Amino acid sequence: MKYSTARQITRVLGCGNSTVLHALRRNQSTTALNGVQRYSAYPLQDLTTLLSDHVAEFSYDDLSDKVIHRSKRMILDTIGVGLIGSQTDIADTLREFAMETHGVSKHAKALVWGTEHLKMSPPMAAYLNGCSTHTMDFDDTWHPATHPSGPVLPSILALADSLPESLQPTLQDVLVAFNIGIQVQGALLRCSANARNIPNRLHPPAIVGVMGSAAASARLLGLGTWKCRHAMAIAASFAGAPMANAGTMTKPLHSGKSARFGLEAALLAEKGIEGNSQILDIDSGFGAFYEDYDPERLINILDTADNVLLHDQDIAIKQYPCHLGMHWGIDAALSARDQIKNKMGNFSFNDIQGIKIIAPKSKYINRQIPKSEHEGRHSFQFTVCSALLDGTITPETFRQQYRERQSVINLLEKTAIETPEDNTPSFADMFVKVIVQLKDGALVESSCSTPYGHWRYPLTDTDVQKKFLKNTKILKSKTRCDIINLVSSMDKNTSANELSQILYK
Structure with a gap:
C-alpha cells in the first residue's frame, strides 16, 4: 500500500492522472491545484493518508x-x-x-x-x-x-x-x-x-x-x-x-x-x-x-x-445478554451445576455452603450485589449465582423480580471473588474458575478458558439464527424470514x- 505522489493525488481528487497533469500544466482547475497544494504538505506515508x-x-x-x-x-x-x-x-x-x-x-x-x-x-x-x-x-x-x-x-x-x-x-x-x-x-x-x-x-x-x-x-x-x-x-x-x-x-x-x-x-x-x-x-x-x-x-x-x-x-x-466477560463465569457455573446434579441427583441452592470465583481484575465487572439490571449485566457474582440457581441466563434474569429473589441474595452473600495477577484481563487470555463448596464438605470446581460464542468457539450459524429469531418476536414471522x-x-x-x-x- 505504498503509494506514489501521482497516485495519491489522483485518489484525493477523484480523477485520472491525465486530468491532474492537464490541470497542473494549463492552470485550468483551481480545485485540482488547491487539492495538490494542500495535499503536498503531508508526508507520503502517514496514517491519516493511508486510512482515508x-x-x-x-x-x-x-x-x-x-x-x-x-x-x-x-x-x-x-x-x-x-x-x-x-x-x-x-x-x-x-x-x-x-x-x-x-x-x-x-x-x-x-x-x-x-x-x-x-x-x-x-x-x-x-x-x-x-x-x-x-x-x-x-x-x-x-x-x-x-x-x-x-x-x-x-x-x-x-x-x-x-x-x-x-x-x-x-x-x-x-x-x-x-x-x-x-x-x-x-x-x-x-x-x-x-x-x-x-x-x-x-x-x-x-x-x-x-x-x-x-x-x-x-x-x-x-x-x-x-x-x-x-x-x-x-x-x-x-x-x-x-x-x-x-x-x-x-x-x-x-x-x-x-x-x-x-x-x-x-x-x-x-x-x-x-x-x-x-x-x-x-x-x-x-x-x-x-x-x-x-x-x-x-x-x-x-x-x-x-x-x-x-x-x-x-x-x-x-x-447471553450481558458483558462478554461474564460468559466465562456463566459457562463455568453451568458446568459446576451439572456436576452437582450428577453427584446429588436433585439440586437446591440450600445445599451450597459457599462459592468462590477466580476471575481477572476489573473493577467495573466486580459487583457483589447489583442494584440494577445494568449492574447485574456487569457482575461476575450475580451472573454466576443466577446460572447456578436457574441453569440458564436469559433477558429475564436481569429483571428486578428475578434479581431480588431471596434465593439469589442468599447465594450472593455466600460468594467471594479472587483476582490473581496472572489472570490477564483480556478477552483473548482470561479464564474464570468457579468453586462451589457444598454443605457436606465436597468441593465442585469448573474452569472456563473459552466460552461458547467466543471467536475461538463461535456460535454455529444455526445458533446465530436461533438467537435472532428469539430476539425478534415482535416482528411478523414472514418479516423475520425476509430479514434472514x-x-x-x-x-x-x-x-x-x-x-x-x-x-x-
Missing part, C-alpha cells in the same frame, strides 16, 4: 468469502439485538426524549427500529437504533475489545433510508460500508497495545466506534479520500466516554452517539467542513485517547496485510431499504 485512502477505495473485491460470511452473521445479530433492545425502558425513554427535542416531521425517512413506522432524521434514527443495540449488552464484541457493529450498522441503514431513489445503495453497498467501518475500528485499536485488555478508562465503542461509523457513512456516500480524511477528523471531536458509566443506563448511549455523530461527521465532510488533516498521526489528535498510541503499528499492518482484519480475527457473538434471506444474500441487485424499511413491529 483505504476507506475511499474499499470495495467488495476486498472481502474474502470468510469475511463476507462473518460480517453477514454480525449484521443479522445486530438487527436482532437492536430489535429486542428497542423494547426496553431505556429505548422508550430515549424515543420520548427524541420526539420532545427533535419532533417528528412528515419528511423524515429514517426508520426507528422496533416501532410502528416511527421515522426521524437519519442522525436521530442512527442514535436511537445504535442505543437499542447496546441496551442489553447483547451485541457483539471484538478483539482488541470493542462492540464494533452497534455504532456502524444503524448509521448506514439510516443513511440509506434518507437517500433518494436515484442514489439508493444496494445491500452489497451496505455490506462494503459495514466492513470498512469494522476495519477502521480494528485498525485504530491496533495502534495501542493497552487496547488488548478489558478497558478501564475509556469505553471503546465511544472512541473507535464513531470513527468506524464515519468511515462507513463516508464510504456509502462515495466520498473521495480528501473528504474521508475530514470525516474522520470531524468524528474524532465527537469521540469519548468514561468507563465509569459502565453498568449504568448511560452505557448504551455510547454506541448510539457514535452511530449518530459518525454519520453527521461524514455528512459535514460532504458539505466541505474540514478538520485537522493529520488527525490520526499526532498525539493531540486521535492519540489523545490512548497513552501508548503509535500510528506506526497500523502503517505496518496496512502495508503487509493480505486481507481485512476480520478475516484473521473473528468476532464474539454473545449467547436478505442478510444471507446482501445482493447487489437489491435496494438497501428493502431491509432497512421492514424493521418495525
